[in-house]
């Protein structure tokens with residue numbers, strides 16, 4: 001795209017500060033100079049948002065509108081800590097110990113809400129990222145492979161490998177096959193090797209999140225399956241290597257509460 005079309009796109013609603021040129025004149029210590037106008041970044045953020053594929057239900061999800069339960073002090077404290085962690089991650093990325101986040105918790109506790117909040121916060125800062133429902137991504141990749149034409153539509157697969165920030169929502173919600181395990185392992189390995197941020201949500205159990213096998217202590221809120229059983233040992237191990245674990249406290253399902 002040449003600069004002129006770029007400018008005319010940005011100037012759709014002509015910016016009052018720069019008149020659509022993308023540059024504004026600033027005076028500093030008596031010397032005037034040109035500086036990039038804020039509207040340039042606003043245009044970029046708008047385009048990044050359009051491409052991020054965030055489902056309409058979560059379009060407005062943010063840490064600011066994440067409600068802490070008033071009636072459950074234990075969950076309230078735990079969720080306040082989670083919210084702080086997400087805020088800190090968005091603020092500090094990419095200078096964070098692990099590039100991604102792994103939300104583990106029961107259905108309706110706000111995992112996708114917070115994962116989207118993190119992704120949206122990073123997009124707001126100018127980073128590029130894409131939301132994928134885990135199963136939908138696998139279906140799309142598979143339909144590409146199955147095409148009789150022999151030409152593979154690997155667009156979804158490539159996007160999952162290459163995007164700067166990948167949100168994989170509801171990992172392992174369905175039955176695994178060797179094919180699924182291999183595909184997930186290759187995506188996760190590629191992203192891990194290149195230290196690319198991956199934000200994951202799941203309601204599978206995992207010993208790291210305090211769910212022991214057969215302990216009988218875990219609540220019935222979780223899926224009865226373990227992460228390792230659904231995505232394989234290798235993908236699981238890499239997820240923990242590249243993601244900070246966020247174990248969601250047990251709270252009442254927000255979807256049921258809202259009704």
Ligand SMILES: Nc1ncnc2c1ncn2[C@@H]1O[C@H](COP(=O)(O)OP(=O)(O)OP(=O)(O)O)[C@@H](O)[C@H]1O
Pocket residue numbers: 057058061065066067068069105106107108109110111112113114170201202203254255
């Ligand atoms: N604490 C909260 N404050 C405000 N909205 C919330 C909160 N928790 C959840 N929600 C909303 O409730 C709905 C369900 O939450 P969400 O989809 O994030 O749950 P989840 O943990 O991802 O569940 P699942 O495991 O079923 O995918 C969403 O619309 C979300 O925006």
Ligand SMILES: [Mg+2]
Pocket residue numbers: 111112113169170201
């Ligand atoms: Mg979810």
Ligand SMILES: [Zn+2]
Pocket residue numbers: 015016017018019020021022023037038039040
């Ligand atoms: Zn401007």
